[in-house]
Amino acid sequence: MAPLYLLLLLILPSLLAAPACAEEVPDRYAVLQAPRAAAAKEYLDPTFPLPQPPPAAPSCTVPVLSYSFGDTYGAAPAKASYAPPAGCPAPWSLVVLTFSASCAGDQYDRVAAVWLDGAELLRTTTAEPTPEGVRWTVRKDVTRYSALLRSPPGGVLSVMLENVVNDKYTGVYSVNVSLEFHGTPPYLSDAAASSSSPAGVASNDPEAPMLPDSYFQPADLIIPISDGIGNGKGGYWFRIQNASDSHSKFVTIPSSTYRAVLEVFVSPHSNDEYWYSNPPDIYIKENNLTTRRGNAAYREVVVSVDHRFVGSFVPFPVIYTGGINPLFWQPVAALGAFDLPTYDVELTPFLGLLVDSNAHEIGLSVVDGIAEWLVDANLHLWLDPSTSDVHAALGSYQTPRLKISRQYSTRLLEGRFKIKAKRRSSFSGWVKSSFGNFTTEVETELKATSLVEFTGDGKNKTVSLEAKQETKTLIRADTRKVIGKVEREAKYPLSLFTETEDGENGTSLITVTLSHGLSVETETETRAFESKEKLDDRQTAEGWMVVMDHDVVNGSVATTQAYRFSDEDREYERTIDVMDGAVLSDNVTESFSALAGAGAADACWRCRGRSCDGAGAAACRVHAGIAALQGPDQD
Ligand SMILES: *[C@@H]1O[C@H](CO)[C@@H](O)[C@H](O)[C@H]1NC(C)=O
Ligand SMILES: *[C@@H]1O[C@H](CO)[C@@H](O)[C@H](O)[C@H]1NC(C)=O
Ligand SMILES: *[C@@H]1O[C@H](CO)[C@@H](O)[C@H](O)[C@H]1NC(C)=O
Ligand SMILES: *[C@@H]1O[C@H](CO)[C@@H](O)[C@H](O)[C@H]1NC(C)=O
Ligand SMILES: *[C@@H]1O[C@H](CO)[C@@H](O)[C@H](O)[C@H]1NC(C)=O
Ligand SMILES: *[C@@H]1O[C@H](CO)[C@@H](O)[C@H](O)[C@H]1NC(C)=O
Ligand SMILES: *[C@@H]1O[C@H](CO)[C@@H](O)[C@H](O)[C@H]1NC(C)=O
Ligand SMILES: *[C@@H]1O[C@H](CO)[C@@H](O)[C@H](O)[C@H]1NC(C)=O
Numbered sequence: 247m248a249p250l251y252l253l254l255l256l257i258l259p260s261l262l263a264a265p266a267c268a269e270e271v272p273d274r275y276a277v278l279q280a281p282r283a284a285a286a287k288e289y290l291d292p293t294f295p296l297p298q299p300p301p302a303a304p305s306c307t308v309p310v311l312s313y314s315f316g317d318t319y320g321a322a323p324a325k326a327s328y329a330p331p332a333g334c335p336a337p338w339s340l341v342v343l344t345f346s347a348s349c350a351g352d353q354y355d356r357v358a359a360v361w362l363d364g365a366e367l368l369r370t371t372t373a374e375p376t377p378e379g380v381r382w383t384v385r386k387d388v389t390r391y392s393a394l395l396r397s398p399p400g401g402v403l404s405v406m407l408e409n410v411v412n413d414k415y416t417g418v419y420s421v422n423v424s425l426e427f428h429g430t431p432p433y434l435s436d437a438a439a440s441s442s443s444p445a446g447v448a449s450n451d452p453e454a455p456m457l458p459d460s461y462f463q464p465a466d467l468i469i470p471i472s473d474g475i476g477n478g479k480g481g482y483w484f485r486i487q488n489a490s491d492s493h494s495k496f497v498t499i500p501s502s503t504y505r506a507v508l509e510v511f512v513s514p515h516s517n518d519e520y521w522y523s524n525p526p527d528i529y530i531k532e533n534n535l536t537t538r539r540g541n542a543a544y545r546e547v548v549v550s551v552d553h554r555f556v557g558s559f560v561p562f563p564v565i566y567t568g569g570i571n572p573l574f575w576q577p578v579a580a581l582g583a584f585d586l587p588t589y590d591v592e593l594t595p596f597l598g599l600l601v602d603s604n605a606h607e608i609g610l611s612v613v614d615g616i617a618e619w620l621v622d623a624n625l626h627l628w629l630d631p632s633t634s635d636v637h638a639a640l641g642s643y644q645t646p647r648l649k650i651s652r653q654y655s656t657r658l659l660e661g662r663f664k665i666k667a668k669r670r671s672s673f674s675g676w677v678k679s680s681f682g683n684f685t686t687e688v689e690t691e692l693k694a695t696s697l698v699e700f701t702g703d704g705k706n707k708t709v710s711l712e713a714k715q716e717t718k719t720l721i722r723a724d725t726r727k728v729i730g731k732v733e734r735e736a737k738y739p740l741s742l743f744t745e746t747e748d749g750e751n752g753t754s755l756i757t758v759t760l761s762h763g764l765s766v767e768t769e770t771e772t773r774a775f776e777s778k779e780k781l782d783d784r785q786t787a788e789g790w791m792v793v794m795d796h797d798v799v800n801g802s803v804a805t806t807q808a809y810r811f812s813d814e815d816r817e818y819e820r821t822i823d824v825m826d827g828a829v830l831s832d833n834v835t836e837s838f839s840a841l842a843g844a845g846a847a848d849a850c851w852r853c854r855g856r857s858c859d860g861a862g863a864a865a866c867r868v869h870a871g872i873a874a875l876q877g878p879d880q881d
Contacts, residue, residue, distance in 0.1 A: 754793050
């Protein structure tokens with residue numbers, strides 16, 4: 247994941263001939279000689295299976311790009327032209343981006359992204375190949391980018407995958423990107439029209455104001471907050487090098503904007519790839535260590551408008567497929583590695599600063615960040631179809647100070663570094679559009695506790711991160727009555743124990759126990775509907791590996807993956823047990839309750855050919871064996 251670091255490695259091989267030092271663990275590794283008898287050819291990342299498009303919906307698949315990424319470090323992204331399919335016009339019920347890749351040889355994991363006219367659609371990282379070859383497919387619901395897909399300003403899709411190919415690292419990544427469009431069949435659009443007001447029209451009953459339907463639909467306009475320098479040469483992402491390295495873009499938004507959300511994409515690399523396990527500089531200095539993975543273990547991504555803080559988040563500590571122990575991630579990729587989480591920051595309270603037809607500066611930075619972070623964002627805007635004269639003003643703005651306490655103790659290579667961080671912010675602002683005068687209040691509380699501890703003369707390392715972010719958004723009508731409420735809680739627990747022992751011939755034996763989670767709960771309540779979504783994705787892994795330089799030469803591991811998603815009408819669970827690259831069990835359980843306004847038949851079509859227990863609460867059950875590696879959604 248660290249092109250710059252790798253370059254150093256190539257130029258100064260002698261510096262890296264020493265065995266992995268304790269302070270360098272975790273590190274990035276490529277699996278060169280580990281036993282591969284059981285190595286899988288197909289990698290996977292269990293996620294909720296994308297909804298099947300409704301029956302009889304017209305659908306079209308547009309192959310957009312096909313490219314082999316050889317020695318591409320520093321090169322311009324691969325580009326292809328894109329136009330929406332004539333046979334499947336918008337509005338779409340579902341749009342899916344498919345990124346499929348294959349690679350054979352030896353290679354590190356690499357970062358990649360897909361942009362449409364500079365707006366990012368997918369941030370991903372690659373699996374590490376074997377000489378026999380591996381492949382995998384990422385499928386992402388990109389319906390929220392409908393505005394851009396419908397009328398792309400330039401019609402250029404770009405893919406950047408920074409790879410380095412030489413005598414030792416031979417793997418070339420072949421990538422295909424396609425887009426799949428599903429229309430809305432007439433029986434559904436008729437049902438939608440009769441069950442609620444038409445899109446974009448709010449209730450005109452002054453006694454019972456409502457959010458317009460368009461509020462919860464894909465935005466009307468998406469403006470990239472990305473690096474367009476040299477037409478995206480080197481990728482459209484901003485490269486953030488340190489805590490004071492803020493990157494920004496000036497944007498002028500339409501004066502009909504009534505809602506704004508900034509969606510941020512981030513991935514840490516090089517010295518910050520394992521930011522959650524970095525010791526403070528004092529430890530590195532006192533021990534005369536050469537590592538540059540420092541600056542302690544707290545990071546927070548901050549968004550600003552005209553240099554004013556408007557939101558922040560602790561990024562999910564994503565692990566790439568070469569990270570910590572690459573054998574853990576064969577063939578189940580680490581959480582989010584194939585489709586990195588993005589982070590939405592509600593900017594509606596700040597529309598008062600933005601809708602004046604002037605250019606405003608949207609900035610991105612990383613608290614305590616060191617080289618390097620790849621960061622960019624999409625500004626999603628919802629427009630009032632009836633007036634281009636929206637008025638807005640910022641109301642209360644509670645200066646959101648970061649409270650951070652650090653307790654450090656060191657004695658030579660032993661040390662204990664604890665950080666507690668907390669940030670609470672509360673903003674409100676009103677927006678008067680043709681829908682009414684709505685006030686949006688956003689309250690956020692972010693709490694993180696991080697511990698990095700070295701014991702046993704630095705040979706043992708314990709890392710733990712508990713990050714939790716709660717966001718509550720209330721939308722009030724002129725009457726002060728709450729007409730919309732969204733509550734979201736995200737938690738990212740990570741714990742890691744590593745023991746390093748010196749082996750023979752300059753090797754190290756590294757034993758790791760890991761537990762990692764991504765849990766997000768979202769509750770939405772409006773006068774028209776209520777919804778509750780819960781995602782809980784967890785991995786535990788343990789095992790050992792023998793490493794020589796950055797190569798894994800032997801090892802044995804076991805990983806358990808448990809993915810759970812539920813909302814008011816379904817529950818989906820997939821658990822996978824893996825040992826030394828072989829899938830021991832892959833169990834899927836799904837159940838559906840009756841959908842509001844739809845009969846069991848509708849619930850049953852979701853079972854997609856699997857047995858359906860019909861009636862009121864339809865349930866489909868699958869017990870997949872080892873063969874069902876691709877998951878039930880791809881059958
Ligand atoms: C990409 O598409 C081509 C043509 O359909 C196909 O031969 C190739 O196997 C695909 N590669 C991947 C990685 O999916
Ligand atoms: C931060 O990074 C920027 C961009 O590389 C550089 O110009 C600046 O000098 C750096 N600042 C510090 C304090 O290192
Ligand atoms: C670090 O280097 C300095 C200067 O060479 C030396 O005095 C000190 O003892 C070294 N510290 C350790 C822990 O090796
Ligand atoms: C909109 O509502 C807010 C809060 O009630 C009020 O302060 C503001 O004056 C109203 N704006 C307009 C244009 O009516
Ligand atoms: C490291 O941790 C392991 C497992 O807890 C323990 O057995 C071992 O003694 C520790 N090593 C050192 C050098 O403290
Ligand atoms: C260490 O290297 C020597 C000489 O190349 C070799 O004979 C020996 O088998 C190696 N030991 C291990 C454990 O790989
Ligand atoms: C890998 O480790 C296993 C178990 O310790 C051992 O039997 C095997 O010989 C090792 N393989 C290599 C290539 O060193
Ligand atoms: C999958 O189901 C089988 C049979 O019920 C069970 O033995 C196994 O432990 C399950 N695997 C997981 C990962 O839950």
